[in-house]
Amino acid sequence: MSAAPVFADQSDRTHQIGSKLKCMCGGCDQAAGKCYHVGGSYSGPCETAKTILKEIDQYIAQGKSDEQVLQAMIAEYGPLAYVEPPKTGFGLVAWLMPLVYLLAGTGLVILIMKRWRKRSPAMAPAPAGAPASGSVHVTRELLERARELARRETEE
Amino acid sequence: MDVFGSFALILAFVCALYAFGGGIVAILTRHPLLIKSARQAGMAVCGLIWISTLSLVYLFFSDNYSVAYVVSHSNRDLSTFFKVAALWSGQEGSLLFWSFLLAIYVFSVLFTYRNKNGELMPYVGVILAGVQLFFLTISNFVSSPFKVLGVANAAGGMDLVARSDGNGLKAVLQYPEMVIHPPNLYSGYTGFTIPFAFALAALLARYPGEKWIHLTRKWTMIAWGFQTLGILLGAHWAYAVLGWGGYWGWDPVENASLLPWLTGTAFLHSVMMQEKRGMMKVWNVWLVFMTFMLCILGTLLTRSGVVSSVHSFAQSSIGNWFVGFLCIVLGVCLTAYFKNKDYLKSENQLDSLVSRESSFLFNNLVLLVACVAVLSGTLFPVFSEWFTGSRISVGAPFFNKVNIPLGLLLLFLTGVGPLLAWRKTSAESLKRNFQWPTTAGVAAGLIGFVSGFHEMFSLICLILSAFVATTIVQEFYRGARVVRMRTGASWLTSWVDLTLRNTRRYGGYIVHFGMVMIFVGLCGQAFNKETEKETPMGSTVSIGGYDLLVQSMDQKQEKNYVADRMIVEVMKDHKPVMMLYPERRNFPADQESGTMVAIYSTLREDLYVVYAGMNPQTNLPTIHVFINPLVKWVWWGGMVVVMGTLVALLPNRAAVVVLTRTEAPAAAPEFRGMRPAQVTLREGHD
Numbered sequence: 001m002s003a004a005p006v007f008a009d010q011s012d013r014t015h016q017i018g019s020k021l022k023c024m025c026g027g028c029d030q031a032a033g034k035c036y037h038v039g040g041s042y043s044g045p046c047e048t049a050k051t052i053l054k055e056i057d058q059y060i061a062q063g064k065s066d067e068q069v070l071q072a073m074i075a076e077y078g079p080l081a082y083v084e085p086p087k088t089g090f091g092l093v094a095w096l097m098p099l100v101y102l103l104a105g106t107g108l109v110i111l112i113m114k115r116w117r118k119r120s121p122a123m124a125p126a127p128a129g130a131p132a133s134g135s136v137h138v139t140r141e142l143l144e145r146a147r148e149l150a151r152r153e154t155e156e
Numbered sequence: 157m158d159v160f161g162s163f164a165l166i167l168a169f170v171c172a173l174y175a176f177g178g179g180i181v182a183i184l185t186r187h188p189l190l191i192k193s194a195r196q197a198g199m200a201v202c203g204l205i206w207i208s209t210l211s212l213v214y215l216f217f218s219d220n221y222s223v224a225y226v227v228s229h230s231n232r233d234l235s236t237f238f239k240v241a242a243l244w245s246g247q248e249g250s251l252l253f254w255s256f257l258l259a260i261y262v263f264s265v266l267f268t269y270r271n272k273n274g275e276l277m278p279y280v281g282v283i284l285a286g287v288q289l290f291f292l293t294i295s296n297f298v299s300s301p302f303k304v305l306g307v308a309n310a311a312g313g314m315d316l317v318a319r320s321d322g323n324g325l326k327a328v329l330q331y332p333e334m335v336i337h338p339p340n341l342y343s344g345y346t347g348f349t350i351p352f353a354f355a356l357a358a359l360l361a362r363y364p365g366e367k368w369i370h371l372t373r374k375w376t377m378i379a380w381g382f383q384t385l386g387i388l389l390g391a392h393w394a395y396a397v398l399g400w401g402g403y404w405g406w407d408p409v410e411n412a413s414l415l416p417w418l419t420g421t422a423f424l425h426s427v428m429m430q431e432k433r434g435m436m437k438v439w440n441v442w443l444v445f446m447t448f449m450l451c452i453l454g455t456l457l458t459r460s461g462v463v464s465s466v467h468s469f470a471q472s473s474i475g476n477w478f479v480g481f482l483c484i485v486l487g488v489c490l491t492a493y494f495k496n497k498d499y500l501k502s503e504n505q506l507d508s509l510v511s512r513e514s515s516f517l518f519n520n521l522v523l524l525v526a527c528v529a530v531l532s533g534t535l536f537p538v539f540s541e542w543f544t545g546s547r548i549s550v551g552a553p554f555f556n557k558v559n560i561p562l563g564l565l566l567l568f569l570t571g572v573g574p575l576l577a578w579r580k581t582s583a584e585s586l587k588r589n590f591q592w593p594t595t596a597g598v599a600a601g602l603i604g605f606v607s608g609f610h611e612m613f614s615l616i617c618l619i620l621s622a623f624v625a626t627t628i629v630q631e632f633y634r635g636a637r638v639v640r641m642r643t644g645a646s647w648l649t650s651w652v653d654l655t656l657r658n659t660r661r662y663g664g665y666i667v668h669f670g671m672v673m674i675f676v677g678l679c680g681q682a683f684n685k686e687t688e689k690e691t692p693m694g695s696t697v698s699i700g701g702y703d704l705l706v707q708s709m710d711q712k713q714e715k716n717y718v719a720d721r722m723i724v725e726v727m728k729d730h731k732p733v734m735m736l737y738p739e740r741r742n743f744p745a746d747q748e749s750g751t752m753v754a755i756y757s758t759l760r761e762d763l764y765v766v767y768a769g770m771n772p773q774t775n776l777p778t779i780h781v782f783i784n785p786l787v788k789w790v791w792w793g794g795m796v797v798v799m800g801t802l803v804a805l806l807p808n809r810a811a812v813v814v815l816t817r818t819e820a821p822a823a824a825p826e827f828r829g830m831r832p833a834q835v836t837l838r839e840g841h842d
Contacts, residue, residue: 042772084550084551085540094554097532106521116506117505
């Protein structure tokens with residue numbers, strides 16, 4: 001004996017489209033394809049979610065593409081029904097933001113790297129107290145500093 | 157006991173006020189006695205917070221239903237185990253619990269460094285006291301856990317009343333993970349207060365050098381380890397309890413916990429730039445400031461309900477206090493920075509584009525972009541409402557699309573970065589280091605493609621995972637080979653010896669390896685399957701090669717709930733594999749119910765079975781079955797990460813290189829061919 005499916009058509013496609021649409025029951029903040037009502041007495045999809053999934057099924061039966069089904073559902077339930085921000089109008093800002101961060105960040109890193117590259121690798125000038133003679137006078141601080149640098153870069 | 161607890165809490169507030177105010181005066185006057193008394197007041201704050209918290213725990217244990225918080229979060233039938241968890245199941249208690257954990261850190265810091273770092277510690281003490289003061293203000297005057305129940309009497313006053321029983325703990329919270337997940341996550345959140353306090357203190361005190369980083373290195377790792385564990389336990393709770401088949405839903409509160417983790421991870425890496433090369437001093441200070449502020453923001457998002465969330469059990473209007481606190485913290489940080497930024501002059505210079513330095517720069521870049529992207533995505537519905545008047549949904553698909561490429565980029569850097577040398581990497585060493593990892597990656601890609609990994613991101617993830625894992629194995633192999641040549645010990649001993657000699661480096665590799673395992677687990681999500689059926693007894697549900705025979709139902713009466721249980725026989729290829737018992741628990745105390753998922757878990761995949769309850773229309777039991785590939789890798793990877801963090805926390809064992817070298821050079825003939833300099837260098841780069 002086989003079990004009866006909860007939806008008219010139990011396809012993964014229905015679920016996939018359903019997980020891009022919000023369950024509009026107001027009680028959960030989940031997608032229609034993932035509506036389980038945590039804490040409720042029945043953790044299957046609620047009536048609202050089921051209606052949405054059934055509608056998706058019907059649209060699929062009419063031979064519509066995924067995108068067409070989504071558009072039809074958004075036309076019916078409003079833009080909030082789509083779990084992703086729309087790629088038009090203000091919603092586009094949401095999509096562009098991460099890209100802008102990445103580009104701006106990369107630009108910044110490249111700029112920083114360029115600037116650091118320009119710095120002379122020679123050691124910083126000796127402290128003001130050091131004699132200004134031609135020979136390099138190794139002060140105690142300078143030696144200590146060189147030791148410290150060597151220690152940091154090699155050990156541990 | 158409620159009076160005792162609230163009295164301790166108000167005393168803690170007074171002491172914190174003294175530690176804060178007195179501490180500032182002490183810094184200004186440099187009076188040694190005043191410094192000491194401010195520090196001791198700081199320690200006393202911790203003791204008083206503990207007393208107060210333990211009093212609240214006692215109120216739960218003694219079933220004192222005259223206290224409002226106990227009434228709303230416990231009942232007589234609640235098991236002792238969960239009465240501990242009830243402490244942080246509501247806002248008032250969790251804020252007190254926050255103070256409690258912070259107090260443990262603060263006490264440890266004040267006590268450990270009581271006779272050390274005399275110039276820095278007074279500042280640290282004041283900053284820590286300031287943070288505590290904020291939380292104590294909330295716990296004392298805004299959201300007290302010790303409020304008692306009362307009714308108005310005829311004389312216009314109030315009479316105390318006690319209820320006979322409480323409302324019980326929320327059903328979804330009555331699971332073992334809920335007893336360990338919040339303490340871990342909170343320990344992570346609060347732990348970042350310590351590096352924050354040291355960074356700010358060093359800046360305010362113009363404390364020279366990298367001392368604050370050395371001092372806070374371990375504290376940061378502890379905080380990071382707790383946070384990682386906390387996030388993973390939260391994910392596991394969502395997976396094993398909520399019954400929606402997944403473990404990460406990009407819920408605002410989940411995001412909030414991820415944000416400081418991302419900046420904290422960036423911080424753990426970029427401090428090495430400062431330690432080794434004296435670079436990025438400004439950046440490090442701001443990273444740790446940001447991490448701390450994101451921890452506070454996380455609490456704000458959880459508590460205030462600015463953005464809707466499944467964690468709505470913790471909502472209220474104290475958000476404004478947190479906004480105020482955040483503004484103060486930001487103000488103090490900005491002021492300290494602009495006043496003393498000259499002291500943060502870095503010795504930034506880059507010798508080569510292909511170097512450890514540049515890999516750290518990109519690591520920080522990716523982590524920060526991910527952090528800002530998640531933050532702005534989480535807040536976008538609010539922005540949208542401000543600008544356009546209507547909300548837009550920003551759900552899981554958005555976050556996945558944005559973060560998967562970033563995650564893969566990070567995974568790539570995990571493999572590349574540690575193999576690049578500081579300053580400059582030669583083409584020859586690039587070839588030597590990346591030959592095998594690249595081969596392994598390509599091989600894994602081919603095998604994956606042939607065996608059905610046709611989803612692009614999963615395939616890339618698989619290739620990169622193999623690549624990174626090989627780099628790590630290669631590092632351990634090479635290091636252990638050197639030790640083995642020198643000591644003649646077995647591979648295992650050499651490996652342990654190597655790890656213990658540079659715990660931070662090899663612990664870090666273990667953490668990286670754990671992250672690779674987690675990434676492998678995340679890959680599996682692309683191949684999830686699910687089905688939902690109404691099942692009369694004796695019917696079968698088939699999915700992914702499994703046949704599930706629903707045999708019967710039964711009912712268990714437990715102390716605090718009634719469990720309806722479905723008895724399911726799992727068969728694969730018509731052979732019985734095991735029995736599964738998915739449950740629904742109904743809690744009479746608050747009329748809530750919850751699921752108890754039954755999972756048959758293998759390294760390959762999880763068979764995840766939920767008993768969804770009786771369909772109210774057809775009165776038939778509904779079963780929801782998922783096939784979630786590779787999920788186990790996430791949990792095991794998490795354990796490896798925690799293990800690696802523990803290793804990194806061990807103090808380094810002193811090397812015995814010199815001894816062996818002078819004693820018996822002839823005994824190890826292979827040794828002659830190797831330049832001693834190479835030995836030192838290998839141990840050197842971290």
